[in-house]
Amino acid sequence: MTFDPAAIAAQTVIEGRNLPRLETWSRPYWEATGRGELLLQHCAHCGAWQFYPRPLCTTCGEVPEWEVASGRGAVHTFTVIRQNRSAPFKELGPYVVAMIDLAEGPRMMTNLVGCEVDDVEIGMPVQVHFVAADDEIALPFWRPVTSDA
């Protein structure tokens, strides 16, 4: 698996994508993406990890803490979207929407980039690949694990 910056750039066009509103519990997460960090919530009380961020641990109800995640994971499931009538996706050509099993446990939706859509497989090891979305935040795309990362 090779890392092709030009191909990834074409797959990670930001213009036109709907971006997140930074809210009480999403702000720390998104601000960390701007620093190249992937934050998850971890509950010191029961040990559970969770994503997306929210006020209370969904396992035990205590207040969770922020932890920096490894940025490593594996593809849990995916699809190749071949028809989306909305911009900018209608211009992308076939693209991969995937669910990533993070090494820490939670699951996260993303676009898997940096490979051909036909090369994606369930279980394939992947790593986070941040692309700046504005002055403040980056979007966590994911790509196959490469040796030259």
Added chain:
Amino acid sequence: MADRTPVIVGVGLSDYPKEPELDNVAHHGLAIRRALDDSGVKLTDIDGLMCFGSYGVDDAPTMAETFGIKYRVLDGTFAGGTVFEFFAHHAAAAIRTGQADTVLISYGSALLSSQGRNLGTQMFTSAARQAGPLQYEVPWGNPLVGSYAMAAKRHMHEYGTTSEQLAQIAVDTRDNASHNPKALYQSPITVEDVLNSRMIADPLHMLDCCVISDGGGAVIMTTAERAADLPSIPIYVAGSATAQTHWNIAQMPDFTSTAAAISGPAAFAEAGITHADVDTLQLYDSFTITTLLLLEGLGFCAKGEGGPFVGRGGVLRFDGELPTNTDGGGLSSCHPGMRGIFLLIESVRQLRGLAGEVQVPDCEVAVACGSGGFLSAMGTVVLTKEAP
């Protein structure tokens, strides 16, 4: 003591599949009038209203005003397309406890005529930044069909389910639709037709996806005691239950398991039935994978065996082993955005023995199971011809 067992005494369908002159409220109106006529209930007898719609147009309190309903119970719960099974569940409780005597559940949608066929293949976002949990999903361009495609992909990975097996669900459902002169699509199809149809989101083809139509429906529920004085054939709500495993697809705990495995057994237990008692199933079929997951969730086959179960062919036909979606379902007949009410109405039609060419012989027990959101919220209702 009065018999407050909840029964359905009236059902009505609006016109479908394409009715450009009707808006949402007009669909409600046609369906309600027909359900009133069917039941013999007077509008002024209704003291409970349950419906979901857009604020200021067809939300529950606006509809109460629009139709002049003096309610004691009002319910505008949102749970996606299965909300009508939720309403039946809530109405049954309200009727049993005496909070209401006669409840109207109503739905109307001009989806096809007002918005076209884009429901599954477009984003529902505006220029504004996305609030709430969807903010972690919308940047990735996952249209509605993509969520179901990811469930299908995972099911194939874990259990070896094939596209041919999923396609057979569309084929059987189309066979049922071929007997429904109102169905949007009535010409029989083959497995090859499904596999040769355009790939929308791997592994789901166009013919793995439900239709988009206009339509509406209404259901009137009351007590068994009141039903005895009405001219229609009452159908008992023998059991009902609701559950959800997640709401947004990215939070689905197990992409091959649904809340039908929770609400199904609970509703069966309340009704005191087993799988062998069920004569017909009406399952929310937004996509072929939805039907398969509901069959497994309800326990009509073991988890992971849905593919071989339906893949034999003809199992889901009205004259098959497990007659399912006998009106042609969402896959071929009618899906105006939220299909749940049609599951109840088709169940009643079968139990009353009025299903014509697709009538299931000696139909005494029907199960309606809806799926709302993204395989998220699932309501199950057991309906019976005889008192439970």
